[in-house]
Amino acid sequence: MADEPVSTGKPLARVDGPLKVTGGAKYAAEYDVPDLLHGVIVPSSIAKGKITGFDTEEAIAFPGVLKIFTHQNRPWGPHFSLFFKDPMGPPGRPFRPLHNERIHFSGQPVALVVADTFEAARDAAALVRVSYREEAHATDLEKEAVSAYEPPRHRIGVPPTPKPTGDAGTAMAAAPVKVEATYRTSPENHHPMELLATTVHWGADNTITVYDKTQSPKSVQIYLKTAFLFFRRHVRVLSPYVGGAFGLGLRPQQSVFLAVLAAKALKRSVRIVIPRDQMYTLGYRAHAIQTVALGADEFGRLQALKQDAIAATSRNEDAQDPMLYFSGLLYRCDNVSLSYKLAKLDTVSPCDMRGPGATTGMFALESAMDELSYATGQDPLALRYANYTSDDQMEHRRMSSKALMDCYEQGAEKFGWSLRTPAPRSMRDGRELIGWGMATGIWDAALSPLPARATVTLTADNCLEVATSVTDIGTGTYTILTQLAADAMQLPVDRVTTRLGDSSLPYNPTQGGSWTAATAGSAVQAACDKLKKKLLKHSTGREPFNPDMVPRRQFVDLLKGAGKSSMKATATITQLSAGRGFTSATHSAVFAEVRIDEELGVIRVTRIVSAIAAGRILNPLTAQSQIRGASVMAIGKALHEDAAYDHNLGRCMAHSFADYHIPSNADIFDLDVIFVDEKDEEVSPIGAKGLGEIGSVAVAPAIANAVFHATGHRVRELPITIDRLL
Numbered sequence: 001m002a003d004e005p006v007s008t009g010k011p012l013a014r015v016d017g018p019l020k021v022t023g024g025a026k027y028a029a030e031y032d033v034p035d036l037l038h039g040v041i042v043p044s045s046i047a048k049g050k051i052t053g054f055d056t057e058e059a060i061a062f063p064g065v066l067k068i069f070t071h072q073n074r075p076w077g078p079h080f081s082l083f084f085k086d087p088m089g090p091p092g093r094p095f096r097p098l099h100n101e102r103i104h105f106s107g108q109p110v111a112l113v114v115a116d117t118f119e120a121a122r123d124a125a126a127l128v129r130v131s132y133r134e135e136a137h138a139t140d141l142e143k144e145a146v147s148a149y150e151p152p153r154h155r156i157g158v159p160p161t162p163k164p165t166g167d168a169g170t171a172m173a174a175a176p177v178k179v180e181a182t183y184r185t186s187p188e189n190h191h192p193m194e195l196l197a198t199t200v201h202w203g204a205d206n207t208i209t210v211y212d213k214t215q216s217p218k219s220v221q222i223y224l225k226t227a228f229l230f231f232r233r234h235v236r237v238l239s240p241y242v243g244g245a246f247g248l249g250l251r252p253q254q255s256v257f258l259a260v261l262a263a264k265a266l267k268r269s270v271r272i273v274i275p276r277d278q279m280y281t282l283g284y285r286a287h288a289i290q291t292v293a294l295g296a297d298e299f300g301r302l303q304a305l306k307q308d309a310i311a312a313t314s315r316n317e318d319a320q321d322p323m324l325y326f327s328g329l330l331y332r333c334d335n336v337s338l339s340y341k342l343a344k345l346d347t348v349s350p351c352d353m354r355g356p357g358a359t360t361g362m363f364a365l366e367s368a369m370d371e372l373s374y375a376t377g378q379d380p381l382a383l384r385y386a387n388y389t390s391d392d393q394m395e396h397r398r399m400s401s402k403a404l405m406d407c408y409e410q411g412a413e414k415f416g417w418s419l420r421t422p423a424p425r426s427m428r429d430g431r432e433l434i435g436w437g438m439a440t441g442i443w444d445a446a447l448s449p450l451p452a453r454a455t456v457t458l459t460a461d462n463c464l465e466v467a468t469s470v471t472d473i474g475t476g477t478y479t480i481l482t483q484l485a486a487d488a489m490q491l492p493v494d495r496v497t498t499r500l501g502d503s504s505l506p507y508n509p510t511q512g513g514s515w516t517a518a519t520a521g522s523a524v525q526a527a528c529d530k531l532k533k534k535l536l537k538h539s540t541g542r543e544p545f546n547p548d549m550v551p552r553r554q555f556v557d558l559l560k561g562a563g564k565s566s567m568k569a570t571a572t573i574t575q576l577s578a579g580r581g582f583t584s585a586t587h588s589a590v591f592a593e594v595r596i597d598e599e600l601g602v603i604r605v606t607r608i609v610s611a612i613a614a615g616r617i618l619n620p621l622t623a624q625s626q627i628r629g630a631s632v633m634a635i636g637k638a639l640h641e642d643a644a645y646d647h648n649l650g651r652c653m654a655h656s657f658a659d660y661h662i663p664s665n666a667d668i669f670d671l672d673v674i675f676v677d678e679k680d681e682e683v684s685p686i687g688a689k690g691l692g693e694i695g696s697v698a699v700a701p702a703i704a705n706a707v708f709h710a711t712g713h714r715v716r717e718l719p720i721t722i723d724r725l726l
């Protein structure tokens with residue numbers, strides 16, 4: 001038999017693709033369970049104050065309505081106690097729907113109408129009358145920034161803002177060239193294709209099966225167990241397919257909380273879908289005001305770097321993201337000072353969103369670097385070369401790998417950067433101004449902070465099953481795990497089935513942080529290694545020296561030889577599985593072309609070249625899709641997305657795609673992706689770094705810099721809408 005080709009590193013099409021395009025893949029709101037009830041949330045119409053009463057008479061009389069839950073009649077649960085903490089959440093107290101009469105933000109759930117059809121619940125929800133005693137609210141970051149504070153340290157997965165190095169103040173004062181400017185970004189709402197939804201199937205013996213839109217079925221299971229006092233074995237959470245999540249599904253959300261609350265109280269199956277116009281009530285990318293000061297010598301070499309950020313959070317939590325974590329890592333500079341503060345607003349807590357923090361922090365830093373290039377009369381790319389560093393100067397240690405120089409060179413070559421004429425407004429095509437801009441990107445490349453397990457099972461029909469509880473949020477996890485396992489067991493990929501997104505599978509915390517490929521992939525590889533050793537031991541009676549020395553296609557023979565119908569192995573990966581004593585990061589160089597109608601100010605991003613250094617690329621097809629998708633999202637950040645508030649009402653005014661603009665197909669042109677060679681045997685056992693989020697980090701600043709090059713007008717606020725440009 002011909003040798004099966006090695007699959008890892010090849011552009012295998014998504015193994016879950018056919019199911020997704022034929023409707024075979026089911027999402028949380030699509031599970032049909034018998035006697036299903038439907039819940040619809042009634043959102044608060046004020047931003048702050050107290051509920052003084054409900055008039056539910058008309059709503060409860062509506063045909064089909066079973067129950068209207070409010071804080072006055074909801075059942076008690078431990079989640080309402082003073083001591084309840086969300087283990088994955090930021091410092092502070094998590095918001096709990098229907099807790100009490102307090103209103104924390106506009107759109108907060110104040111009642112849940114449960115009916116036997118969705119339509120009845122929706123219509124009855126419109127009939128619930130709520131009276132309030134309003135209090136003065138504060139939703140304007142510009143005003144609240146004066147009371148910004150340094151947040152207490154957070155949590156799993158959010159690295160702290162680095163301590164200062166050197167003396168930025170003195171070095172700044174002495175620097176011959178200085179630029180200083182303030183940059184603003186707008187809040188952004190999550191709008192994945194799949195709405196947030198939960199279907200709870202109430203089973204016999206008080207067991208529940210929960211189909212939830214989450215990035216972490218295990219976290220949701222653990223949360224439900226403690227929040228509602230279930231035995232863990234009585235709660236199973238499934239999210240085998242997720243229609244985009246991007247951070248919204250990292251924490252248990254309102255829909256799962258309320259659906260389980262209602263199901264448990266009524267002992268019935270319940271579904272809740274959060275409608276598009278309530279998506280702004282779930283968590284948003286924090287907006288920020290950042291000041292960057294750069295001091296350099298006449299050759300553009302940085303002498304001092306200062307970045308001060310004030311970002312939004314809610315009244316009840318210190319929600320954080322690594323906005324400045326990377327700012328000291330990109331360039332050679334001895335004097336770095338970073339400060340990250342939060343200002344409290346009467347909104348829901350911000351939450352992670354694709355490249356959390358970094359996309360915002362890098363917009364400011366990379367815009368300032370562009371300003372410095374003009375101040376020193378240098379090409380923006382030459383300025384990056386002048387400040388290149390291979391080390392982590394903040395922690396004084398090496399990087400496990402950093403092929404950023406190759407990103408610059410190959411990206412510039414592909415883009416044709418050398419043809420750029422430096423002066424603003426110097427490139428045009430008819431009535432269109434052309435601008436070319438670039439920026440550097442960086443993102444974390446670590447293994448998951450929590451351990452992850454995977455199990456592989458070989459059966460006598462020469463099939464392998466891979467199982468781990470983490471989800472595939474559309475990133476290609478099913479595919480790359482299948483490829484890795486197929487190669488490890490010397491099987492063709494169609495002999496391998498991967499099962500994901502089920503809390504009953506081996507513990508694997510969360511799809512997020514761009515750590516899943518490296519973490520779950522390493523766990524699968526380790527499980528395969530263990531299985532091979534086990535098989536060899538059973539056949540020869542001793543541990544093999546090297547399991548890969550076995551001739552091909554023999555593993556199933558070993559299994560049969562041992563007289564077994566199946567054999568399995570489970571392995572665990574922790575952060576200790578990576579090497580030590582270095583810093584790891586994924587890097588990018590992004591080059592963007594904009595064309596701007598000179599009279600109308602309409603901006604089109606006509607070309608983006610993203611050159612990415614992300615270690616070993618497990619599947620160039622799914623990897624490219626990650627970078628393209630992230631680029632589209634970042635074009636939204638740069639030009640379109642603004643969850644604008646009416647501060648009089650204290651409410652987000654963007655309730656639909658008519659007023660919350662995201663890029664449409666007509667906004668997207670060429671998105672070119674290059675993966676540069678980067679060998680890194682320390683960052684993870686399989687040599688892979690994360691690459692989901694790096695695709696978005698440098699895109700917005702590259703576009704903003706291109707807009708300056710095209711027009712000579714520096715817009716320091718995202719999104720760059722026409723009114724801000726003209």
Ligand code: MOS
Nearest residue numbers: 246247354512513
């Ligand atoms: Mo990502 S923002 O960790 O889903």
